[in-house]
Amino acid sequence: MTFDVFAMQAFTGLSIFTILMLMALGLAIVFGLMGVINMAHGELMAMGAYVNFGTAVFFQTYAPGLMDIYVFVGLILAFIVTSLFGYALERGLIRFLYRRPLDTLLATWGLSLVLQQIFRQFISSKEVEVPTVSWLKGAWQVTEGIALPWSRLYIIVLAIVTAAVVYAILFKTRSGLRIRAVTQNRVMAGAAGINTTKVDAYTFAFGCGLAGIAGSSFTMLASTGPTTGQQYIVDTFIVVVFGGVESLLGTISSAFIIGQMQSWFEFNLSGSMARASILLLVIVVLYFRPNGLFAAKVRR
Amino acid sequence: MSRNQVSGSPGTGARAALASLRQNRSFLEKYSFVILCVLILVALPLTFDTFRLGLAAKFLSLGFCAVGIVLIWGYGGILSLGQGVFFGLGSYMMAMFLKLESTNSGSSAQALSSFFGSNLPDFMAWNSVEELPWWWEPFHSVWFTLPAIVLLPAVFAFILAYANFRKRVGGVYFSIITLALSAIMSIVIIGQQGVTGGVNGINDFRTFLGIDLDTDEVKRYMYFITCGLLLASVLIGRFILRSRLGKVLVAIRDREDRVRFSGYDPALFKAFIFAIAAVFSSIGGALFTIQVGLASPSLVSIVPSVEMVIYAAVGGRLSLVGAVYGAVLVGSAKTFFSENFVEYWMYFIGVLFIVVVMFLPDGLAGLLQRLQSRKSASGSTTETRLANESGGAK
Numbered sequence: 001m002t003f004d005v006f007a008m009q010a011f012t013g014l015s016i017f018t019i020l021m022l023m024a025l026g027l028a029i030v031f032g033l034m035g036v037i038n039m040a041h042g043e044l045m046a047m048g049a050y051v052n053f054g055t056a057v058f059f060q061t062y063a064p065g066l067m068d069i070y071v072f073v074g075l076i077l078a079f080i081v082t083s084l085f086g087y088a089l090e091r092g093l094i095r096f097l098y099r100r101p102l103d104t105l106l107a108t109w110g111l112s113l114v115l116q117q118i119f120r121q122f123i124s125s126k127e128v129e130v131p132t133v134s135w136l137k138g139a140w141q142v143t144e145g146i147a148l149p150w151s152r153l154y155i156i157v158l159a160i161v162t163a164a165v166v167y168a169i170l171f172k173t174r175s176g177l178r179i180r181a182v183t184q185n186r187v188m189a190g191a192a193g194i195n196t197t198k199v200d201a202y203t204f205a206f207g208c209g210l211a212g213i214a215g216s217s218f219t220m221l222a223s224t225g226p227t228t229g230q231q232y233i234v235d236t237f238i239v240v241v242f243g244g245v246e247s248l249l250g251t252i253s254s255a256f257i258i259g260q261m262q263s264w265f266e267f268n269l270s271g272s273m274a275r276a277s278i279l280l281l282v283i284v285v286l287y288f289r290p291n292g293l294f295a296a297k298v299r300r
Numbered sequence: 301m302s303r304n305q306v307s308g309s310p311g312t313g314a315r316a317a318l319a320s321l322r323q324n325r326s327f328l329e330k331y332s333f334v335i336l337c338v339l340i341l342v343a344l345p346l347t348f349d350t351f352r353l354g355l356a357a358k359f360l361s362l363g364f365c366a367v368g369i370v371l372i373w374g375y376g377g378i379l380s381l382g383q384g385v386f387f388g389l390g391s392y393m394m395a396m397f398l399k400l401e402s403t404n405s406g407s408s409a410q411a412l413s414s415f416f417g418s419n420l421p422d423f424m425a426w427n428s429v430e431e432l433p434w435w436w437e438p439f440h441s442v443w444f445t446l447p448a449i450v451l452l453p454a455v456f457a458f459i460l461a462y463a464n465f466r467k468r469v470g471g472v473y474f475s476i477i478t479l480a481l482s483a484i485m486s487i488v489i490i491g492q493q494g495v496t497g498g499v500n501g502i503n504d505f506r507t508f509l510g511i512d513l514d515t516d517e518v519k520r521y522m523y524f525i526t527c528g529l530l531l532a533s534v535l536i537g538r539f540i541l542r543s544r545l546g547k548v549l550v551a552i553r554d555r556e557d558r559v560r561f562s563g564y565d566p567a568l569f570k571a572f573i574f575a576i577a578a579v580f581s582s583i584g585g586a587l588f589t590i591q592v593g594l595a596s597p598s599l600v601s602i603v604p605s606v607e608m609v610i611y612a613a614v615g616g617r618l619s620l621v622g623a624v625y626g627a628v629l630v631g632s633a634k635t636f637f638s639e640n641f642v643e644y645w646m647y648f649i650g651v652l653f654i655v656v657v658m659f660l661p662d663g664l665a666g667l668l669q670r671l672q673s674r675k676s677a678s679g680s681t682t683e684t685r686l687a688n689e690s691g692g693a694k
Contacts, residue, residue: 037472096658101472103657106613109606110653117646178328234483234602237476255313276484283477290469 005147009263015152017259018159021252022217023232024239025166028251033183034203036094037105040112041236042229044208047115047225048078048087048215050123056130056219071133071220075158077218079209086208090201098200105240112229120226122141127223136220136253150219158217162210169206170248179203183246235278243279244292255296258282315418332621332665333534345642350516357523357591359631360530362387364584366611366623367530368577371537373609374617376545376573377553378461378470382478383581384605385485386453388595390582392489393452393593396436398505403505404440414492421669422504436495442509449586450579457578458571465567479602486601491493501596509589519591526587530624533580537620540576610649613656616665623663643689658661 023045030038038044052074059070093111097104138153139147170176181189182199190196218224235258243254258278265274285293342560344356365383372378380668399421420432438444464474489496496502511518540546551559552566559566589595600605607630615626637645660667 035472037475093654095657100657102373102475103661105381105472105475106606106609107654107657110650110657113646113650113653115650117643117650120646121643224544230602234479241473242477270491272487276486276487276491279480279484279487283480286469286473286477287463287467290464290467290473 003147007146008283009267010260011146011148011152012266013260013263014156015259017256018156019233019261020255021163021217022155022159022214023211023236024243024251024255025162025248026207026214027240028207028243028248029166029210030204030207030229031178031237032246032248032251034200034207035101035183036204037095037101037108037210038094039105039109039233040089040115040229041211042231043087043112043115043119044082044211044234045215045218045232046119046224046226046229048082048212049219049228049247050119050128050215051081051212052130052216052219053130053224060131064065068133069136071136074219075213075216078212080212082212082215083205083209087201087205088154089208090204094204095197096198109257112233116226117231123226125226125227126217129223130219132220136265149259155220158219158276160212162213162253166210167248175202194250231251238282242285242292244289244294247292247294249291250294254292257293270295310541332619333531336534336621336624337531340530341524345520350519352473353523354519355631356590356628357519357526358588359628360523360624361584361588361591362608362611362631363530363624363627364533364587365581365608366615366627367533367537367620369609369612370615370617370620370623371540371573371580371675372570372577374614374619375549375553376570377539378570378574379472379475379608379609380478380574380577381475381602381605382482383577383608384600385478385600386457386484386578386581387585387588387608388485388489388597388600389453389456390449390585390591391595391599392502392585393439393445393449393582394586394589395502395505396439397442398405398508398589399502400436400440401508402504402506405510421502423483423493423497423500423502429494433495443634449582453582454575455577458575461574462567462571465570469502471506479605482600482602482605486597489597496597497595499597501594501598503594505593513593515634522587522591526591529583529587533583534620534624537576538578540573541620545569545572610653610656612651612663614663615662616667618662619665622663622665627659 006015026044027038027041030036030041052071055070055074055077056067059067079105089111091296093107094104097107132151136151139149140153141147168176170179178189178194178199179202181192181194182196182203186196189199215224215229222228239258240251240256242258243250243252261281265277268274269277304420333517340356340360345353348356367385369383372380403421420429424432438448464470464477469477490499492498492678505511505513513519513522519521541549548564548569550558552564552569556566585595585599588599611627611630612623613622613626614630615622630652633648634645656663662669
């Protein structure tokens, strides 16, 4: 294997890593911290992607001159829309089911089916694609044999920024402190004067907003269809469980490992077999480390 | 987090309420079992034509999965989102046997084999597979296939479940693992088109042990065989739940650590009931394939696997008979929607998931029971009323 091939494979792995990380960050908060199984998380990503698509169409018709910056507007709108939806979802459904995780799973699965059909009926039953922004076209030609697509580089940067922001919010702000307090010990947090139900709703909305960011950025790489979310959801859950829930760093590391594996397996096997063997490998690893690879050693 | 709180289970103090509930339940269950027998053994065969009866048989084969899900979810507290895997195992094993039989006999098959110069199943020839894979070989024999349909899923399910439960991987994590399993199975089947038939699945069978499957008479017989096996599995499930094993199982669902401290190995019990449910699903899958004439990855993947859970949830997660009703009702609703307005089916099933979980956690069986206990409370003994009130106050 030449150096060029090696470098390109490593870059593909890095790109898959950042995609998985973006997907998993929201779920790491909703599932990892709050313990809510939101099977509609994938559909929230699709929702973010559709918001981005809508923004693109709007800019194309009304402000073609500003097409170069629509991605940022789409990104922010996607965050706002999905987090508002997440807030409504928490207030309307999830909060009644906090003590019944398996029931939450089924109810949100039902919600995901409804959302899929809404996408299919009111947006498009076919896959939609957003126009590529001019500065994301093409690739960065590092050397003769190494070309790094700008769109993938953009997602890498975006993922790193998002992860840094999430880290900062969770560990450096008062709100983050409240979130961690409530998820670690709800009763004590309540006794200390924190409005736990409010924190729950905001945390959930924040996690959903991250799903929106992930979805909106994926439109740079792939088209969006009604069942897009369903294709993401298993991988996303696997990343979070593999890394060990309750650990943000674990989620990121597991996204890195799975991303690299995916890239190397796909190089040697067919795409579908690569996915299947990674899922199988994760199940085997979970057998040896039931709490995930990077779980904190806590006695409970 | 790992403990599944089954809502609607009575408070610990209301022992009288529990006793009255149990009385109601045994009465209701006996009654509903007889109704079910009459319905599927007498009423449906008399009123339905062969086509409708075939549809009913299809739903009833899915009912096997629902009965299994009641056992593992309702009484074991294990939510499996991978029953499609076991359904698929049975379905594909039966399909492999039927495919080999119809490849080696029949005139059109011989024409095909002379055309391709080999006597492989047609889809293998199309994918230019040279020889039969070794794991297809044993399925030439019916005496291998039929036991394998029962034993293979049982062994696989037991090992999988025991390994995980012994490591105390439970609750939601186990659900996600089963979800990943069904994803793996459908990915592999679709990816390995040459040996599995890919997206199209395995289809086009004509005979089973020389019996033509396409005649009305045989279809009718197959319907009754399906009913018989399904009712038998309901009875087996009831037998298991009434035995000491069933009591330990419920105890594990409610307080696993206490059962462990009492000297039991919860993993063994949970793995056992998981294996039983897997066998039921596999038998259902095999019957499905014989009657529908198809083994398809679309019945293995995540969506149908989760859909099977709603069958059990609609009927009532604590009612074995209810599971059969649930499978038939949801299945008929699906047919009704796809015949009339396809686009609303997803809304219907989606809302059904939410409504059942939020408002009917014990499904139709729970609803019936609630109505009945209200009736008896207003009319009969004060004891029941008191019990109900104390139960309600909890």
